[in-house]
Amino acid sequence: MRHLLSIEDLDREDIDRIVEQAARFSEVSDREIKKVPALRGRMVLNLFYEASTRTRSSFELAAKRLSADVVNFAASGSSVEKGESLKDTILTLSAHKPDAIVIRTPWAGSAELVSRWTSAAIVNAGDGKHEHPTQALLDVYTLVRRLGKLDGASIWIVGDVMHSRVARSNILAFQKMGAKVTVAGPPTLIPRGIEALGCDVRYTLDDLGTADVVYALRMQHERMSESWVPSLREYATWYQVNGRRLGPRQVLMHPGPVNRGVELSGEVVDSPQAVITAQVEAGVVVRMAVLYELLAGARVPEPSTPEPQLA
């Protein structure tokens, strides 16, 4: 693997390999000295155009546990605010010869785009509302640990699918691992045509009981002002995963940060069904596995000649 740009690019073997590698690294996290020298001397650059504490620090921790050097570059307060283009930022940062660039932007396709401008391996940490592949990988890892396998499992992804890159990556990843995926949420927040990805679509949680796994998405407050849903109260009435809706044998997941009392009631967040903190823990080991996959072994080849024009 040269880059991790999307789940769409991966096949089941790729996902299995990363999950297995993550399992090996999980043992490192339990040591007193949580560090291995696998990527000593390598440089990982975190380039974040959107505020993100969790994902960025998870990548940072993953790189450091592999003994890589880490540089964090946030768009705010930098040359980006002075009007530097994405391309120029990448060219400039590439002059420091990073081995990997972990990038998050608000624009779909940007990770793939920057992979043409640098010889560094690119890890997509979220491109607009398109994909968030490491989140999906850590979710698969978490579920494999919990359930053994995903084959035949019914997974419901509930909430604002429209604005969720997590939903898109997870629909693809869960299906590649053999699960059956249903998305459910307000009709205004289920994008037209999403069923082409292979998932079922529901507008109520009436059949949520059939799910083995309930994956709740974050409901962002700004969606109210844009009239995607009439009120948080009405949203919670219809779509909140709570003690009444969640069965005792179901697994509850959430990408964080949770809005308690909105998409999840407090009692389910604290319930034994919830694996939300396990997901956070999985984040580090899965990102270690991704960086290891991309950077260990063969030295990254020289870049292809700069694109003469858009490809």
Added chain:
Amino acid sequence: MAASPLVFGPHTLADVLIRDVHVLDPRAGLDERRDLSVRAGVIAEIGPARTLEPADGAEVLEGEGRHLFPGFVDPHVHLRTPGQEHKEDLETGTRAAAAGGFCAVLGMPNTSPVVDSAPLLRSLRDAAARDARIPVGFLPAITRGMNGEELTEMAELREEGAVGFTDDGRPVVSAGMLRKALQYQRLCGGVLALHEEDPSLSGKGAMHEGDVSAALGVAGIPSVSESTMIARDAALAGYEGGRIHIQHLSAVASIEAIEAAKQAGVKITCEASPHHLLLTHEDVRTLDTRMKMNPPLREEPDRQALIAGLRSGVIDCVATDHAPHARDEKEVPFEQAPMGTTGLETAFAALYTELVIPGILPLELLIERMTVGGELFDLPVPLIAPGEPANATLVDLSSEWTAGEHGWESRSENCCFAGRTLRGRVLLTLAAGAVAWRERAFSVVGA
């Protein structure tokens, strides 16, 4: 008296004899090998192949194996002057047009500043009288600054040479405002060319709303954003008896709305672009910014309906919506990129390759739809007939080329067909009697 609608730069009227060329002009009833002699820019004589002798000093062009069509007319191009000359200017834009076989184009007013006053239009036409390679007409804005709030001085603009009016790039959102423009049209004439989009439906959309946008997580522009506005505006035009031209149709429902309006007797015409006729939202999957345009590339049934509409005549003409953008403006993430593709240099070859060669459309129908664009704005249609000004394009239909292989005549390179292998190369374009374009490798015989 009103100014003549088309202007172009200094030029030399041609004396040319084209020998043994296959002349195809459906309107002139010509579809045969002929000699064609142009003297002082006027078609002097059309005779049987290899019977005409060149006049003194006339250039002789070998036409054997080549086709001569009436020059194409594009009623929808963005020449970017004034204010956006880093994308295109009057010279590069009209050179690109001539290279594509066009003998006249109509420029849109969404420049910087917007062409919305007589002095601005006059200065633009003065510039075209210096720089344009082929005749150019201009459509100033319907509303000041294209803000949709106040009418421009349409009558004065008409006297200054306005071919029609448009807020292209934006819809006239207010039905009341469009109604006033339609009423005022009774005073000054001038077709209103309409970009149809309901902004409350298109929102922040960057591509067609469908399964591709759902998979990519890119906000979508639904087809009804266009078709509902067409239905509204057709009703208004019918009520006021006004004339409207609907720009760049993209969707099945839009074609149905046009068809219904035409049947109801509304004075409505419309156009389709080569990209909507040949590409779909599947081509947007890679998020190539050259595939980002407004209206967006839609689905295969939409494309098929556009082709059928072009065939039946519900769609009156082909228009490129040539929309150049600088490389740095397009070399950004898809959602940040401006809308538009260039199209003048590839329009004929792309449509010929994809629609005529496979037998989907007859060649003469494509020629008709590519030459009639000006007539919708009361301009004459190029005609290959004695006594007519020479507006014609000489094409080698068998010649294969890769779009963009030697760069572009346009200042911009954001062409959605770049890299495609196309058949049909424009060798020479005669526009208003002058040689406006000559393919570099095209050899001159016995000049």
